Amino acid sequence: MEVDEPVRLPRLPRVAVCGGTHGNELSGVYLVRELLKDLREKDAEDGGPLSVLVVLSNPRATQQCRRYIDVDLNRCFSHATLNGPVPDASPYEIILSRKLNALLGPKGGQGAVDLVCDLHNTTANMGLCFIAYSDSDWICLHIFKHLQMPDMPMRFIHYDVSKKESYSLDSVGKHGFALEIGPQPHGVVRSTNYTAMKVGVQHVLDWVRHFNSGSVFEGGFVDVFTMVKKIDYPRDSQTHNITAAVHPHLQDRDFCLLRPEDPLFQTFSGEALTYKGSEPLYPFFINECAYYEKGVALSLARKRRVAVPPIRAQTEEDKQASFASEEEE
Amino acid sequence: TSCEIQKSHKSSRQKKNQKQTHATGGDELPYEVQRAQEINRTFGPKGSPEAYDVIFDLHNTTSNMGCTLILESSKDSFNLQMMNYIKKAFAPASCLVLLNEHPHLKYSTSRSVAKHPVGLEVGPQPQGVLRSNIFQAMRVILKHALDFIELFNEGMEFPSCTVEVFRVLERIDYPRDANGNIIAMVHTNLQDCDWEPLNPGDPMFQTFDGQTVHYQGSGTVYPTFINEAAYYEKQQAFLTTRRETLVASAIRKA
Numbered sequence: 001m002e003v004d005e006p007v008r009l010p011r012l013p014r015v016a017v018c019g020g021t022h023g024n025e026l027s028g029v030y031l032v033r034e035l036l037k038d039l040r041e042k043d044a045e046d047g048g049p050l051s052v053l054v055v056l057s058n059p060r061a062t063q064q065c066r067r068y069i070d071v072d073l074n075r076c077f078s079h080a081t082l083n084g085p086v087p088d089a090s091p092y093e094i095i096l097s098r099k100l101n102a103l104l105g106p107k108g109g110q111g112a113v114d115l116v117c118d119l120h121n122t123t124a125n126m127g128l129c130f131i132a133y134s135d136s137d138w139i140c141l142h143i144f145k146h147l148q149m150p151d152m153p154m155r156f157i158h159y160d161v162s163k164k165e166s167y168s169l170d171s172v173g174k175h176g177f178a179l180e181i182g183p184q185p186h187g188v189v190r191s192t193n194y195t196a197m198k199v200g201v202q203h204v205l206d207w208v209r210h211f212n213s214g215s216v217f218e219g220g221f222v223d224v225f226t227m228v229k230k231i232d233y234p235r236d237s238q239t240h241n242i243t244a245a246v247h248p249h250l251q252d253r254d255f256c257l258l259r260p261e262d263p264l265f266q267t268f269s270g271e272a273l274t275y276k277g278s279e280p281l282y283p284f285f286i287n288e289c290a291y292y293e294k295g296v297a298l299s300l301a302r303k304r305r306v307a308v309p310p311i312r313a314q315t316e317e318d319k320q321a322s323f324a325s326e327e328e329e
Numbered sequence: 330t331s332c333e334i335q336k337s338h339k340s341s342r343q344k345k346n347q348k349q350t351h352a353t354g355g356d357e358l359p360y361e362v363q364r365a366q367e368i369n370r371t372f373g374p375k376g377s378p379e380a381y382d383v384i385f386d387l388h389n390t391t392s393n394m395g396c397t398l399i400l401e402s403s404k405d406s407f408n409l410q411m412m413n414y415i416k417k418a419f420a421p422a423s424c425l426v427l428l429n430e431h432p433h434l435k436y437s438t439s440r441s442v443a444k445h446p447v448g449l450e451v452g453p454q455p456q457g458v459l460r461s462n463i464f465q466a467m468r469v470i471l472k473h474a475l476d477f478i479e480l481f482n483e484g485m486e487f488p489s490c491t492v493e494v495f496r497v498l499e500r501i502d503y504p505r506d507a508n509g510n511i512i513a514m515v516h517t518n519l520q521d522c523d524w525e526p527l528n529p530g531d532p533m534f535q536t537f538d539g540q541t542v543h544y545q546g547s548g549t550v551y552p553t554f555i556n557e558a559a560y561y562e563k564q565q566a567f568l569t570t571r572r573e574t575l576v577a578s579a580i581r582k583a
Contacts, residue, residue, distance in 0.1 A: 034537045123455040185391040185455030187558035191517045245461045266461050289457035
């Protein structure tokens with residue numbers, strides 16, 4: 001039996017847990033508040049090999065229980081937006097994104113935190129999802145593989161966007177992902193979702209501690225859902241108002257395969273509108289509240305099985321060896 | 330809580346920010362107060378003979394209340410007869426009646442401008458989201474209500490009847506700390522259990538670190554509006570109610 005040599009990856013000494021990036025997604029808001037309380041009570045910094053930053057990303061939006069004050073904070077972290085001009089009258093979130101980039105980044109720089117875990121909720125029936133920009137970031141895939149949630153389905157969603165174009169808060173760290181839990185109305189905290197998120201974050205931090213201490217994580221397979229396209233609501237051409245709602249047969253059926261001619265929408269007069277694509281795809285973010293204004297009724301993904309190699313943290317010897325071989329080159 | 334108002338409020342706020350205008354000074358009334366006065370002019374004046382006969386006020390809730398009719402007076406026989414008609418027409422699907430006649434918890438609704446105010450609350454639905462099943466249920470109930478009014482106007486007599494209602498008793502707030510921050514959430518056992526009996530000793534809240542807070546009332550109550558998003562800022566985790574049977578007099582168009 002052939003045993004693969006584990007891929008050696010740099011340790012992760014600094015992790016950031018962020019909540020309230022959208023101020024009305026309350027599982028993350030309340031979890032971050034509790035984690036900050038715990039840190040205050042502990043009184044001393046964790047002298048161990050892991051430093052955890054706990055951040056309430058958007059304080060003003062959180063205080064008003066709104067998704068954002070001026071613009072969606074979680075779209076402000078592309079290189080272009082982070083490095084563009086900032087006149088005095090800039091939107092609140094643009095100014096805030098600079099501060100967060102200074103705290104957790106700079107994005108792309110050596111000083112950036114090693115891992116960002118950004119906490120979100122969705123009105124869609126998605127269970128627990130990891131959302132990441134890469135399907136080959138072994139750190140994120142291994143963390144996902146390690147998470148065991150007894151009562152909640154879990155999926156790995158991949159947005160195929162280059163590091164340069166990536167725009168969300170989690171892209172500021174060297175590694176990052178969003179932890180999305182639904183369904184939950186915005187402005188509401190449901191105990192089952194809060195508990196799942198709390199357990200999830202604990203598992204993430206436990207995994208990082210084990211990784212940093214030199215454990216080997218076996219390889220395996222992860223089903224990855226890669227976003228392919230989005231579908232908007234049918235709209236009135238003049239008023240732009242929606243003219244149909246998500247069909248009752250599709251509502252709440254995130255990750256159930258959608259086939260050509262399956263119902264998508266139901267008009268207000270009762271007519272069914274069907275999926276006109278030729279390829280069966282997996283729907284998700286079905287009827288997410290915040291996406292009405294972004295023109296998205298649902299997103300569609302292809303599913304494929306990704307082989308994940310065994311990994312372990314680089315040792316000091318590994319690092320010396322790689323410097324030496326770089327110098328030789 | 331109204332989906333439509335929330336959306337237009339959000340977009341007018343966005344436009345305001347884009348134009349970077351400032352709110353005018355203290356002389357101008359809040360937008361919703363201006364709207365209330367316009368509504369009173371159009372459909373009232375409240376308390377006068379010119380006021381509209383009926384107003385249906387359509388709402389959604391994040392609570393698992395199903396279809397709920399909201400009644401403001403136990404003595405309004407016309408409304409009671411209409412609600413009796415709607416319940417029977419909607420059966421076997423459930424449509425319950427919430428009576429809020431509580432002197433302190435009663436609030437002055439837009440519908441109270443009319444002689445016979447009727448609230449229709451359908452949930453669960455997140456704010457800002459349109460669910461087909463919720464929309465259809467609301468449409469069907471409204472159709473039954475309008476059918477009743479048409480029958481009444483054509484001269485049909487409705488004999489005396491009884492109507493089961495849930496009468497509002499009290500508002501229960503979330504446990505909070507000294508700064509007013511919520512320190513516990515609705516317990517898993519209570520979440521989504523609107524209209525089911527809550528007995529003394531039953532779990533009610535759970536703190537963020539996992540402790541259970543139990544219901545300490547003296548008797549069984551029927552909670553509703555459990556975990557409504559809009560009521561966090563109104564200091565309400567849920568309302569307690571008790572079941573009651575009201576009698577509606579016979580009615581006929583004069």
